Amino acid sequence: MYARIAEFQSTSKTNCDMIIAFFQNVMIPRNIKNGQLSAEIYRVSDTTGFVISCFKNKNDANKIMKIMAVELNEVKGNTRIKLVEGERAFRLDA
Numbered sequence: 001m002y003a004r005i006a007e008f009q010s011t012s013k014t015n016c017d018m019i020i021a022f023f024q025n026v027m028i029p030r031n032i033k034n035g036q037l038s039a040e041i042y043r044v045s046d047t048t049g050f051v052i053s054c055f056k057n058k059n060d061a062n063k064i065m066k067i068m069a070v071e072l073n074e075v076k077g078n079t080r081i082k083l084v085e086g087e088r089a090f091r092l093d094a
Contacts (some may be wrong), residue, residue, distance in 0.1 A: 004085040006051045011078040013046040
C-alpha cells in the first residue's frame with residue numbers, strides 16, 4: 001500500500017471551497033477510474049486541509065500524478081500544495 005498526502009492552504013475560504021470541489025467532483029473520481037484505490041478530504045480550517053490518497057504501489061501513484069499534474073497546477077491558483085508520500089509500514093483497525 002502506498003499513500004500520498006496533499007496538504008493544501010488557500011488564501012481565502014472561497015478559494016479553499018473551490019479546490020475542495022475540484023478534488024471531490026473532478027480529480028478524485030477520474031483518479032479512481034485510473035487505478036487509485038481511495039481518497040479522503042479533511043478540512044482543518046476555513047483555508048486549509050489535506051487529501052489522503054491510497055494506491056497499490058508507488059508506480060500507480062506516479063501514473064496518477066502524471067495524469068493530473070498539469071491540470072492541478074492550472075486549477076490551484078493561490079493554493080499552496082505540499083506532498084508527503086510513502087509506503088505503509090503499519091495499520092491497525094478496531
